[in-house]
Amino acid sequence: MAFLMSLVEGKMDELLKLLFAAAVVLAAGCQETPEPAPVTDAEALTAALEAAELGDVVRLGVCHVAGNFVVPDGVTLVGAGAGQSVIDSDERAAVMVIGDIGMPRVADLSIVSGGAAGLVVMGEGSGGSAEIEGVTIEATLGVGLAAEALAELTLNDVTISGPVTPTNVNRLPIIDGVDLETAATMTATHGLVLNEVEAAELTDVEVSGFASLGALLIESGTTWRGGGAAGNLLTGLGAVGGEATFEDVALTGTLQGMRATPASNAVFVGGVTVESTGLTIADSAGYGLLHNGITAHHVDLVAEDNADTALWAQGCPELELSGTGTRMTGNAFAGVVAVDSTDVTIQGAQIDGTRLAPRMFEEGGTVNAGDGVQLVDPVGTVNVEDVSFTGNERVGLLIDLGGASMESLTIRDVEVDGTGDELGAVAQGAEPPAGWDAEVTRAGVTAENDATHTEALSVAETIDVATDAFDLSSQGIASVIGDIGAPGR
16 A cells, blocks of 8 residues: 555656646747837937827837937826926927827836927827826926827826926016917916817826916817916916816916916806816916806806906806805905896805905996905896805995896895995896895894985906917917927837
8 A cells, every 4th residue: 555655756746847847848939029128318209109000009208308209199208207207308398199990108217398398289180189297397498388189188197297386477578469379488388288179088197387378279179186286377277268267276376476467266158068077276466267258167266366257257158156065255346246137146155354456347437346256247047056155345236227127137045244344235227126135134234224325336347368479379288389290200
């Protein structure tokens, strides 16, 4: 028996050795070709990108390379990390991405641009797609990132910065009245430009320090989550046509300096449809939001300490401000101005501490207002519901009907409070029907002040909205960066 067991064990040892040897041979036969080492110089990077095909990955190591590079359709260029892999260029576009049938990708690197643009994404054929992730762009001239004629674009964890700061804002070149392409040779004008991008998904994208527009969205379908635009000159964000959705985005600190054009954290024109949730609009040297002839729905908007009206709307077919998280505090002139707008709803908001400030208008001259909400010549349905006003320095709620009927106006659960000479809720410009303010609760001095108030208050008028820097209609992004073409093509 012991002999048989020994024989079996011996045969098993031989079998195991044979199986192990076969496994080694099989493993050796299945080994993948080792990835090429990351490139670390401009010549090697150019050669690797030119040789790359659909689905290939080109890796950039820890290095600083100078030049202009093209990422072909369907190719990925990935670095060792922002600040570790740096591409530097003083002409044309530092990086141009061609988006067609594939999904080209640029990730984990930095771009320093002193030329026309830091990064340009161009669609070809029937529309392409591209993905940019973990990229920082520093631009001293031109545009930070521009994309055009794409079906899809994904920007994730992208930071774009220009040279503008509060301390140098009045030393920058004056580009008012200069064509966009020439202006882009004088300073960094636009941080992010999306032109005719059907579906752009932006997550944690930050744009700051540009001399004309932080971000410009033209005829695009944009969804922007997290991040925002801060410290840009004149306009933080502009949108013309298309659709724009914002979730937890902050548009803040737009500068004006000595410029005549008023600053705005955001300007929406050209029939764009705007949807926002948790949008923060703060510390603008001028307006918070400007709406001109557009449809907008804002939920839980926070607007604080803007030097002019927090939300200005004129000629809008539909305007809605709703959500119990809506808070407007410490703005000047007004929390909300709606002039000649249709279907206006303000619901669930808290509007406090609007500061007195003068504004000059073309027909009515100077208006010194500090109003929570000012509705002027409203058209269609107007609803003000579940809104509280406290400490607005002229009046909480002012409705100027311009001689129209009050039949389309609904006021429910409105509370007003104030001190000194502050008014609570005033209707003027037509004889208000009895009981129009039955659901207005007046606290502090507002009940007495409203009862004795007889003189009509001056109100806002329609204003001109300057959008010269928004106009890319003739040449697209080439209107700003010139016809740079694709280097090496």
